[in-house]
Amino acid sequence: MMDSETIWAEEWLAAHAYDVLAAPELIRAVPWSKIYRLNTDRGNVYLKWSAPAYAREAALMVHLAERFPSDIPSVVAANQAIGAFLMSDGGEPLRNKLKRSYDPQFVGKLLGRYARIQRTFSHKVEPLLALGLDDWRTTVFPDLYDGLVHDEVLLEREGLSAAEIEKLQGTGENIRRLCRALAGFKVPDTLEHCDFHDNNVLVKADGALINDWGDAVISHPFFSLAGFLDSAVRNHGLDANSLAYKHLKDAYFEIWLDVETPENLERIFEIAVILRPIEFAFNFSRVIRMTTTEEFEPYRGYIAEALRRFLSTVL
Structure with a gap:
């Protein structure tokens, strides 16, 4: 049927x-x-x-x-x-191509193109919110976090222990401090793909297309860079201390150099890396709300893994 x-x-x-x-x-x-x-x-x-x-x-x-x-x-x-x-038809996933041969120059140009999209909408978020995108801006991020970590039924079902939940509930001020720090820089909240990695980019002979925008939210743009680079480390073995990794960061940073210094952009990225697992957990909490317990079972534990990763950076 x-x-x-x-x-x-x-x-x-x-x-x-x-x-x-x-x-x-x-x-x-x-x-x-x-x-x-x-x-x-x-x-x-x-x-x-x-x-x-x-x-x-x-x-x-x-x-x-x-x-x-x-x-x-x-x-x-x-x-x-x-x-x-x-x-x-937009072509094949970029990951297939990069598995054959990782090309930092091509990926760097892609990151620059993506950052330009974010810059364009950095002061035009209201029309995007009107389309139905969720509001995860740094001003509301801490309250969203509080709501997540006090949903003890969810966290226990995810496999987190009572001690882990208590630790998470005690980190609210850390989140507020980090979000205030992000808000203190001149890189504003904007469009954030929320699942930006090389498998959501399609390539053909004539170029590349950024695909799969269903998860998109309004939040801090550097979560995109943090998630993309984390995926590159996991899926391609990219060394976070390598020249290729630095090249990709710099290609993304370049789009923001007129508003912040390289040193400040590095600090913004460091904070985004800490907070990105929480955003990942937010995303999967949306999935829980639209699936049955049985449907979600293959994904159970993803939220717990992300929150444990966050705890490892703040404790």
Whole structure:
């Protein structure tokens, strides 16, 4: 039996003179999102369905593509009522290419392009909030943290001990201090992808596209850099003390050099690295709210792992 999103996709494509050559192929499925590939006479078209909390993705991508058409995949059609949209083929994940040969120059240019998107929206967040993006700015971040660490039912289900929960609940002032420090610099809160890594970048011969914007929030931009580099260390063995790692940081920092000194940008990054696991935990707490206990079981422990990582940096 076909889902409503695949029925809509095939009907839309037929109505717009696409010849669908095979049944939709489900290529990714998690409880909050599904992606299908549809082989058509005009090439592959991708269908994405998202749970309501992430269904603003198509509207955000259209909004971003108005200013950055060469950086964002093209949305062909969207059906907000069912949380689905069609996207043109953007190529293969960048991770596949980097696994064959890691290219710091290419990745550095990508980080610069992404940072320019963030700079563009750094004083234009209200329209993004109006699209439905969550507000995780540094002014509200500590309160969100308090809410998370006092949800003892959730944390116990995640596998955290009573002692760990007590430690987390005692670090609220640390979070406030770090957020005040971030707010004291001149790099403002802005668009934050919230899942920015090389597997969410698509590459073809003619360039790269930043994909999978469903998790996006308004928060501190340097969380993106912290998450991207952490992924590069885990997936590509990038040494945090290497010249390649420094090159990637500097490529991202370059976009902010007109507002802060290199020394201050380094300090901002250090704080972002400490707080990034908490943002990760926030993200997965959204997933819990839109899935059943059974559906979430394969992901149980992710929040605990992130919060333990945070504790290791502050205790």
